[in-house]
Amino acid sequence: MRISTQMLFQQGLNGMLEQQARSAKTLEQLATGQRVNRVSDDPAAAARIQELDRAVSQQTTFLDNIGRTRQRLSTEEGSLESAGTVIRRVRELAVQAASDTTGSEGRRLIAVELRQRAEELVDIGNSQSGEGEFIFAGAQSQTRPFVPDVGGIRYDGDSVRRGQVIGPGTTMAEGDTGDDLFMRIRNGDGVVAAGSVTGNTGTGVIRADGSDSGVYDGTNFTIRFTDPENYEIRNAANTVVDTGAYQPGGVVSHNGTQLVITGAPAAGDEFAVTPARYESAFATISNLADALEQSANSDVARTSQRQAIDDALAQLDRNETRLLEVRASVGARLNTLDNVQESQESLRFSLETLVSDVRDLNYPEAISRLQQELFTLQASQQAFTRIQGNSLFRFL
Structure with missing residues (x-):
């Protein structure tokens, strides 16, 4: 196989360029980390x-x-x-x-x-x-x-x-x-609300306290005092559905509701009970x-x-x-x-x-590699210089 001067030059140049590319890549790695x-x-x-x-x-x-x-x-x-x-x-x-x-x-x-x-x-x-x-x-x-x-x-x-x-x-509410x-x-008590009807003449006061939402059917009704000691409960159609004797501070229970009346209601006084709003x-x-x-x-x-x-x-x-x-x-x-x-x-x-x-980047490894690459590049340059000086005319 015949090796021409041009081939020697090209191989030497390619070797140096490859070493320069490797060194440049290592330098870039060192620069960016x-x-x-x-x-x-x-x-x-x-x-x-x-x-x-x-x-x-x-x-x-x-x-x-x-x-x-x-x-x-x-x-x-x-x-x-x-x-x-x-x-x-x-x-x-x-x-x-x-x-x-x-x-x-x-x-x-x-x-x-x-x-x-x-x-x-x-x-x-x-x-x-x-x-x-x-x-x-x-x-x-x-x-x-x-x-x-x-x-x-x-x-x-x-x-x-x-x-x-x-x-x-996972989602969380960031507010209310x-x-x-x-x-x-x-x-009221969250289930029903109760209040006195306009026109009452006594001193009776009512409050809802502890009604059962599972029993109460949501209908209105009225507690009407027939006299200061007795009352009757009338539904929305004004029909009497229950009666009872009044005890101040006692509980009046009807349709799942719990109602407390205090004071002295007069005959004819009424208290309306409605669903809570x-x-x-x-x-x-x-x-x-x-x-x-x-x-x-x-x-x-x-x-x-x-x-x-x-x-x-x-x-x-x-x-x-x-x-x-x-x-x-x-x-x-x-x-x-x-x-x-x-x-x-x-x-x-x-x-x-x-x-x-x-x-x-592993810095110690990269620095060691760069030194090796620079050494190899330097060796390639020196070898190329020697090859460049070779000529048949030097031996004639």
Whole structure:
């Protein structure tokens, strides 16, 4: 086989170019700190890195959602605490108004504070998150949920509880809606509501207490006193369906309801029993203030006012119970977030470690390899120089 001068030159040049390419690749790895900088470096490793990067990105999204949910729930928890403080203060004022030592002027002053507390509760209901969203407006987070209206306070939010994905297949509600918290509180005992009928002349006051929703069939009925010591129960068709002897503070049971009457009803006095309906916390406070502003200069007026106070006290208890229930739910969700965050952070760390193992460069090995490659390149250059100097004319 004949070896030409051109072939010797080409082989020498190709050898040096290959060594330069290897050295350049190692230098790039040292500069980026990554073993795989392009797919051609290691196709299998590049595919694995892409898969792991997607998993890390997903975990980062989960952690971002957890942080956003925690911020909103923490804001809600603070608002619920403030709302509970308002409700408890309103209850204290109602108890104070019920005292016989509180005169008409004192009750009017209490009514003034009650209206101020109602405005404070509206402000709490319109609380905003750090991102400027109304936390009790449901999915209408850019809409102010509680707005004064002719009939009282209007709710302009919706009933959608927004959720955040905090893990694979795991969604958590990041808030609660204002209608569920403040607007949809059933009155009475939650099953039925009872009240005196206009025109009563006695001092009897009624309250529903412990009715059974599984037995009560949802129909209206009336308790009518035939005399101060006896009553009859009439259905919606005004037919007598039951009778009984009155005992002050005793329980009147009918159709699954539990009703307590106190005071001294007069003959002909009536008490209406109806299914419980929704009553907002704002309406409860407003109705109580209205009642306290009325003159109570007769037994009938004082009885009507006392009925309004008793109704408000029962409803305020239900409001506070609702707030405590939701606050407990918020606390449970915050605890769950802590546990999920710890799990997701651990998983993300494991994934990042895997990515590092596949992609990151082993610096000691790369430096040693670069030195070897540079030495080989230098040797190739020296050999090429010697080959370049070879010629037949040097031996003639």
